[in-house]
Amino acid sequence: MKNINKGVVGVxxxxxxxxxxxxxLLRDAEQGxxxxxxxxGPQGSGKSTVIRRMHTRSRAATVSMVTASRWEADEPAxxxxxxxxxxxxxxxxxxxxxxxxxxxxxxxxxxxxxxxNVQWVDAxxxxxxxxxxxxxxxxxxxxxxxxxxxxxxxxxxEAREFLDDSxxxxxxxxxxxxxxxxEIVFTRLGIELPAMAAEQLVxxxxxxxxxxxxxxxxxxxxxxxxxxxxxxxxxALSLHIKRLLEEIEPQARAILEAATILxxxxxxxxxxxxxxxxxxxSPLQQLVDVSLVQTHGHSGMVRLGFExxxxxxxxxxxxxxxxxxxxxxxxxxxxEGHGAMLGHRADASLLPDVGLSRALATYAVxxxxxxxxxxxxTAFFRATHLTPNPQERDSLLxxxxxxxxxxxxxxxxxxxxxxxxSLASSPERDVLSGYIAILQGRANTANRWLTSAxxxxxxxxxxxxxxxxxxRRVLHSLCQLEGQKxxxxxxxxxxxAEVDSPLAIESAAIQGLGLAMMGRRDEGEQVLLxxxxxxxxxxxxxxxxxxxxxxxxxxxRVELARHELTAASSTDFSExxxxxxxxxxxxxxxxxxxMGDWDQALETVRAAQALQERSEIQVLRPLIQATAVxxxxxxxxxxxxxxxxxxxxxxxxxxxxMELPYRIARAxxxxxxxxxxxxxxxxxxxxxxxxxxxIDEPGFWTWQDTYAGALIRAERLAEAEEFIRPLxxxxxxxxxxxxxxxxxxxxxxxxxxxxxxxxxxxxFEEALRHLEGIGAAYYRARIDLSYGQCLRRAGKRAECVAxxxxxxxxxxxxxxxxYIERCTRELQASGTGMSRRNVTDWSTLTAQEQxxxxxxxxxxxxxxxxxELFISTKTVQYHLTKIYAKLAVSTRTELxxxxxxxxxx
Numbered sequence: 001m002k003n004i005n006k007g008v009v010g011v012x013x014x015x016x017x018x019x020x021x022x023x024x025l026l027r028d029a030e031q032g033x034x035x036x037x038x039x040x041g042p043q044g045s046g047k048s049t050v051i052r053r054m055h056t057r058s059r060a061a062t063v064s065m066v067t068a069s070r071w072e073a074d075e076p077a078x079x080x081x082x083x084x085x086x087x088x089x090x091x092x093x094x095x096x097x098x099x100x101x102x103x104x105x106x107x108x109x110x111x112x113x114x115x116x117n118v119q120w121v122d123a124x125x126x127x128x129x130x131x132x133x134x135x136x137x138x139x140x141x142x143x144x145x146x147x148x149x150x151x152x153x154x155x156x157x158e159a160r161e162f163l164d165d166s167x168x169x170x171x172x173x174x175x176x177x178x179x180x181x182x183e184i185v186f187t188r189l190g191i192e193l194p195a196m197a198a199e200q201l202v203x204x205x206x207x208x209x210x211x212x213x214x215x216x217x218x219x220x221x222x223x224x225x226x227x228x229x230x231x232x233x234x235x236a237l238s239l240h241i242k243r244l245l246e247e248i249e250p251q252a253r254a255i256l257e258a259a260t261i262l263x264x265x266x267x268x269x270x271x272x273x274x275x276x277x278x279x280x281x282s283p284l285q286q287l288v289d290v291s292l293v294q295t296h297g298h299s300g301m302v303r304l305g306f307e308x309x310x311x312x313x314x315x316x317x318x319x320x321x322x323x324x325x326x327x328x329x330x331x332x333x334x335x336e337g338h339g340a341m342l343g344h345r346a347d348a349s350l351l352p353d354v355g356l357s358r359a360l361a362t363y364a365v366x367x368x369x370x371x372x373x374x375x376x377x378t379a380f381f382r383a384t385h386l387t388p389n390p391q392e393r394d395s396l397l398x399x400x401x402x403x404x405x406x407x408x409x410x411x412x413x414x415x416x417x418x419x420x421x422s423l424a425s426s427p428e429r430d431v432l433s434g435y436i437a438i439l440q441g442r443a444n445t446a447n448r449w450l451t452s453a454x455x456x457x458x459x460x461x462x463x464x465x466x467x468x469x470x471x472r473r474v475l476h477s478l479c480q481l482e483g484q485k486x487x488x489x490x491x492x493x494x495x496x497a498e499v500d501s502p503l504a505i506e507s508a509a510i511q512g513l514g515l516a517m518m519g520r521r522d523e524g525e526q527v528l529l530x531x532x533x534x535x536x537x538x539x540x541x542x543x544x545x546x547x548x549x550x551x552x553x554x555x556x557r558v559e560l561a562r563h564e565l566t567a568a569s570s571t572d573f574s575e576x577x578x579x580x581x582x583x584x585x586x587x588x589x590x591x592x593x594x595m596g597d598w599d600q601a602l603e604t605v606r607a608a609q610a611l612q613e614r615s616e617i618q619v620l621r622p623l624i625q626a627t628a629v630x631x632x633x634x635x636x637x638x639x640x641x642x643x644x645x646x647x648x649x650x651x652x653x654x655x656x657x658m659e660l661p662y663r664i665a666r667a668x669x670x671x672x673x674x675x676x677x678x679x680x681x682x683x684x685x686x687x688x689x690x691x692x693x694x695i696d697e698p699g700f701w702t703w704q705d706t707y708a709g710a711l712i713r714a715e716r717l718a719e720a721e722e723f724i725r726p727l728x729x730x731x732x733x734x735x736x737x738x739x740x741x742x743x744x745x746x747x748x749x750x751x752x753x754x755x756x757x758x759x760x761x762x763x764f765e766e767a768l769r770h771l772e773g774i775g776a777a778y779y780r781a782r783i784d785l786s787y788g789q790c791l792r793r794a795g796k797r798a799e800c801v802a803x804x805x806x807x808x809x810x811x812x813x814x815x816x817x818x819y820i821e822r823c824t825r826e827l828q829a830s831g832t833g834m835s836r837r838n839v840t841d842w843s844t845l846t847a848q849e850q851x852x853x854x855x856x857x858x859x860x861x862x863x864x865x866x867x868e869l870f871i872s873t874k875t876v877q878y879h880l881t882k883i884y885a886k887l888a889v890s891t892r893t894e895l896x897x898x899x900x901x902x903x904x905x
Contacts, residue, residue, distance in 0.1 A: 012174035015046045021171050022054045026061065026142050030110045036143040038118075038163050040152065041173030043208055047146045050173070051114055054144075061110035061142075068120035078117065079125035095124055096131030103132055103141045110140040118159075119151035125179045130162050175207030179442075184209065185216055192549055196411050197224035199614070204231055204309055211237075225415050233314035241314040241599035244290055249276075252283035256292060261327040261344075262335070265296065265305030325350065336666065339363055339375060346382040357386035361396060364403065371502055371539025373577065398428045405432070408578025411616040414861065427457035427465035435472050438479060439579065441618040443655045445456035446476055467496035471503045474510050479619055479655040483694035486514035502540060505531065509543040516551045517694030519734070524551055539577060542568050543614050546584040553591050554699035556738050556774045562591045569604075582612055582620045589627040596777045597633050598814055599862060599873035609647070619655060622648040626661035633672040636817035641669055656689055664703045671706055672818040679710035696727060698736035705742040709786075712749050721750055738779055741770035745783045752790035760790050764803075781810035785819060788826055797830040802857075804830070813881050820891050845886060852879040857896040 013021065018039065025035040039047055051444045055063050064083060072078035074786035075097055084098045087105075101110055115121060115129070133143060136172070145163070149172075152160070176184070176386055178199035185193050192218070205211040214234040216224075233241075245253055258275035259266060272280045284304075287293045292311070296303045306312040319327070325493075327864035328348035332341045342360050349356065364379035380400035397419060404413040413436060423429050434449030450472055457465040477486035490511035497503040515524030528548040535541040539548040568584035585608035592601035605628040612621055625648035632640040648665050650658035657795050663682050670678035683703055686695070695701055704727050711720035728743035771780045788804030797855030808823035845853065848869075855865045869876075889895050 010040075012172045014174060015050055015176070018046075018171050018173055019053055019057075021169070022050065022144065025056065025169060026054070026058060026110065026112065029112075029140050029142040030060070032138045032140055034133075034135050034139050034141045034814075034842055035169060035738045036167070037145070037169040037171055039144055039146045039171045039173070040149055042175055044204060045173040045175050045207065046209060047148075047173060048116070051116065051144065051146060054112075058110075058112055061112050062106060063112040063114065066113070066115045068115065068117040068125075070117075072337050073120045073122055075122055076124045077122065080128055081125075095128035099128045100132040100135055103136065104139055107140070107477065109140065112142045112144065114144045114146070116146045118145045118147040118163075119154055123156070126159055126162070142850045155231045175202065176209055178202050181207075181212055185213065188213060189217055191216055191220070191224075193224050194415055195616075196415050199411070206308060206310075206756075208813070225418075230316060233310055233317060234404060237314045238308060238317065241292075241311070242318055244292060244320055245315070248286055248290065248292075249283055251277050251280075252286045255280060255283055256287055256315060257319050257323065258327060259293060259304050259306070260312055260319065261324070261331050264309055264312055265303050268295070268302040268304050269300075271304055271336055271435075272333060274327060291841055324348075339367070339379065342379065343382065346386060349386060352388040353386045354388065357383040357392075357396075360386070360760060361399075364399070364661075366501060368403060368406070371542070371577065373403045373539075374409070377401075377407065377409075381460040394423050395428070398423070398426075398432055402428075402432050402435070402452035405435055405439065406577065406579075408439075408580075408582070408615050408617060410436065411614070413768060414616070425452075425456070427462055427469065428462065430456065431465065431469045431472055434469075438472065438476055439617045439619055440660050441479075441621070441650075441654050443476075443480065444653050446586070450476060463496055467493060467498075467503055470496055471507050474507050478510055478514070479657045481517075481656040481660070481689070481694050482512050483518040483697075485693075487511060487518065490514060504537070505540045506543050509547045512544070513547040513550055514694075516554065517700060518696050521551065521555060521734075542570065542580050542584075546580050546587075547885060549584060549591075550587050553587055553594075553853075554697070556699065556736065556776070558591050558594050558775050562588065562595065577612060578615050579617060579620075582615075582624065584610055585611070586620055586623040586627075589624070593627050593631065594667060594778060595775055596810075596814055597874075598635075599877070601627055601632060605644075618659060622650050622658045622662040622665070624648075625748060626665040629665035630668045633669040634811075634814070634816040634818050636672075645669065646895050656695070660686065660695065660703075661690075662700055664701070664706075667706050667710075671710075672810075674822075676710040676713035679706060680714065683707040683710070696730075698727075698731045698734055698739035702742070705746050708743075708746040711748060712746070712753055713755075716755055717750060720746065724750075737774055738776050741767040741779060741783060744770065744784050749790060751787055752794060757790065757794040757796065760794075761787075761799075764790070777810050778814070781807045781814075781816075781819070784810075785823060785826075788823075793829050800830050801827065809881075812884050813877065815877060815880065817891055824891065849879050849883050849886075852876060853883055853895060856892055857878065 022037060022039075025037055026868070029035055036327040039050060041047055051065075051293065055065070065702070066079055066083055068079045078294075080095055080099060082094065084102055087098060087102060103113065105111075118126070121129075129143065129145070147163075152163070155163070173851050178195060178201075181202055182193045182195065185191055185198070201212045205215070211234055214236070215232060218235050219232050245256070248256070254275040254277055255271060258271045262271060262274065268284075270282070277283065284293075288295060291307070292315075293304050307317075316324075325348045328344045332344035332348065334346060335341055338602055340537050342356070342363055345356055346360065360379045360383035364376040364383065367373070367376035367379060377400050380396050380403055382402060384393050384396040387396065397416070401413050401416050401420065420429060420433065430449050430453035434446045434453060437449055438447035450469060453465070453469050454473075456462075457469055473489040474493055477483075477489055490507045493507035494504055494511070497507065508527060512524040512527035515521070515527065517524075520830035525548070526542050528551065530542040532541060532548065535544060545564045545568035549561045549568060552558075552564060554563035565584045565588035568586055585604055587607065589601045589604040592598070592604060605624060608624045612624055625644045628644040629641055629648060632638075632644060645665060648662045649668060650662040663686055666682035667679045670676070670682060683706065686703065686707075686885050689695060696704065699886060704724065708720045711717075711723065724743055724746045728740065728747060731743055744763050744767035748760040748767060751757075751763060752760035764783065767783050768780065768787075771783070784803040784807035788800040788802075788807060791800035793805070796897045804823050807818065808827070811819040811823060851869065852865055856870060860868065862873045862880075865871075865876045866873045883895065885896065
């Protein structure tokens with residue numbers, strides 16, 4: 001059996017990670033362990049770069065490069081023949097032995113064979129590679145096969161079977177990120193791309209680095225601040241398309257041009273109608289044969305599409321201007337949808353058109369009323385380009401950028417910062433600047449802009465602007481966690497805004513949340529349920545769902561919260577807002593955390609993080625990251641703790657909605673490390689906030705028991721009692737169960753610290769009763785751990801076993817290593833629990849459980865085990881729980897020790 005590093009299909013690597021993997025395989029080969037790697041990735045992902053750098057670093061090895069050609073794919077021995085010709089080969093059937101001889105020719109020196117474009121390797125050469133590989137054992141040989149992802153499906157069955165060999169290492173390359181693209185373009189061309197332009201170039205070119213470099217280099221005068229709706233195509237592709245257009249028949253060209261006008265993929269009946277072609281089959285087949293278009297669908301529902309937007313743009317720029325105008329004009333008469341019709345009319349306009357500009361603006365307002373902000377922004381921008389009036393153009397620009405911000409596309413909005421700064425001061429400009437500052441998390445800056453906007457609007461008696469400013473103040477107050485101000489501004493906004501307008505609906509949604517924050521939970525729920533009753537679908541409903549989900553979460557109705565927050569987390573932003581989806585995902589991760597579905601919570605955080613980084617909405621970054629910090633701290637994944645904690649950092653001047661989750665996350669890390677001084681350091685700044693405006697409302701922000709517990713550990717009992725008593729009184733009076741339980745556990749710890757263990761026992765039992773039926777497994781385990789610790793320290797060794805065992809079972813299910821170890825130590829110290837068997841009985845494990853144990857002890861995470869075994873992470877955790885119970889262990893470390901002993905035998 002070859003001792004190689006087997007890759008995991010599905011895991012995509014950066015170029016550097018791929019280079020490191022190949023370097024490891026080469027070191028193995030130099031030590032006499034033959035290896036074969038398949039390097040795959042999309043076109044432009046950097047396969048050639050990885051190979052070139054490996055070649056540079058392989059100076060101690062003999063490297064042979066073979067590049068297969070499309071034109072010789074059917075020629076026997078075409079790929080390997082030239083390489084092996086010097087050693088003499090007879091018929092193609094002798095190719096395999098000849099290659100094996102070639103690879104073994106220098107036994108004292110490592111040999112690397114790289115074959116690029118495997119999809120074009122002739123059958124005989126590929127068979128020779130398979131023949132040689134099956135006979136290599138301890139030779140110093142590394143074979144690297146490079147292929148594009150899209151070409152894997154075109155390989156013959158025997159080739160696919162060979163590349164699926166479990167003994168191969170699969171290295172899948174990821175496309176470069178927009179940040180990497182920006183760095184490369186600047187390094188090679190000296191052109192600094194804005195982040196948004198780099199991201200759009202990646203999307204436009206499907207991440208093909210060489211194509212991006214060609215586009216930027218060939219268009220040095222192109223302004224990359226704002227994205228061109230009709231971006232240029234690479235010169236080489238344009239010339240190729242030009243030659244094809246000259247060769248195809250006129251009717252085929254007419255169909256192609258019509259398809260280009262109608263979009264990346266359009267209905268064939270509309271295309272044929274626009275092209276005025278009565279017999280489309282023959283010209284359509286010609287277009288398919290030369291790979292200009294693809295067909296999709298059947299039975300009268302056929303659609304015609306381009307392989308990429310690049311190809312479409314290369315065709316578009318070959319269409320004469322007069323023809324483009326004629327086609328857009330005709331398309332406006334046949335397309336479905338008012339917005340599409342206006343878009344084609346705009347694209348057909350050579351000169352300003354006031355009437356069309358106003359029609360587009362009217363359409364944009366209507367789209368905004370439905371919450372479809374991206375399409376509203378597009379229409380406003382088109383309207384901007386068609387008006388000859390500078391003042392009207394400035395007003396439309398403000399509305400367009402405001403729509404972009406409303407959609408949550410903050411990065412795109414920031415590309416207009418210079419244009420906004422050049423506009424004259426006005427309530428509209430100032431409130432937009434304030435809105436952007438809110439999403440950036442700059443509280444003081446937002447307050448200055450909103451104050452200026454309000455003063456100017458009041459002076460001008462601009463009621464429409466005042467309505468917008470009031471709504472932005474509602475959002476600002478929410479981020480400041482100022483519940484009463486939130487309600488006051490919501491009332492102002494609802495008085496000023498048009499009934500059922502997006503402004504009124506969002507203000508009402510946040511008003512419902514604010515009522516709950518201020519202790520008027522039933523009123524808040526009624527407001528939100530009333531909104532949902534009249535908003536059956538669409539973007540505005542998303543706002544009410546998010547607020548209601550948050551209220552449910554704060555009310556211990558975690559299942560209901562998960563349902564509402566999942567609905568509000570939609571990433572279909574034609575039907576919602578990215579900003580609202582981020583709020584929903586942040587709280588959804590918290591709900592999943594409380595329900596014990598920690599792996600899913602981490603997946604939710606990952607999805608939210610990707611959206612947040614794409615949009616650059618900073619105000620929600622700490623809230624998104626906090627749940628990941630807590631889970632990784634509880635599981636002892638300290639490197640990941642540092643990564644997520646750094647991402648959750650909230651600087652001075654940030655909103656309380658940023659500072660609070662950051663400090664709570666820091667405190668949970670310190671608590672997991674049993675560092676109670678750091679818990680106090682993390683949470684003491686929160687005492688300076690006005691906690692009467694929603695921060696201390698039961699269920700909304702859960703940090704108070706952590707702080708009080710740290711005070712007890714620091715022997716500051718009087719302070720802990722003074723701090724927790726009013727919070728407990730409110731929780732009991734309002735019937736909030738999880739808060740009552742958490743605060744009662746603090747009260748019980750105080751009693752135990754003062755020597756009243758009987759009183760502590762009664763209070764702990766009362767705390768646990770409050771958690772019955774609300775699905776708060778994590779809270780119950782924490783309270784059980786504190787309960788068992790207090791009993792054990794009071795000498796109640798027999799009594800402490802039950803709560804500690806319950807806590808251990810839950811923490812084991814959650815894989816909360818930090819607390820598993822703490823429970824284990826307490827049980828061992830009690831002298832009555834955690835007795836270990838002298839001989840481990842491995843026969844009690846099923847075959848699947850043994851496989852899971854081996855993978856876990858090899859260092860695999862639950863997610864990695866799930867991928868390896870094609871099961872869910874929940875199933876992996878279930879198996880681990882059974883394994884721990886059967887082997888009487890409680891941590892991965894203990895399991896690893898037993899596994900080494902057991903499987904060694």
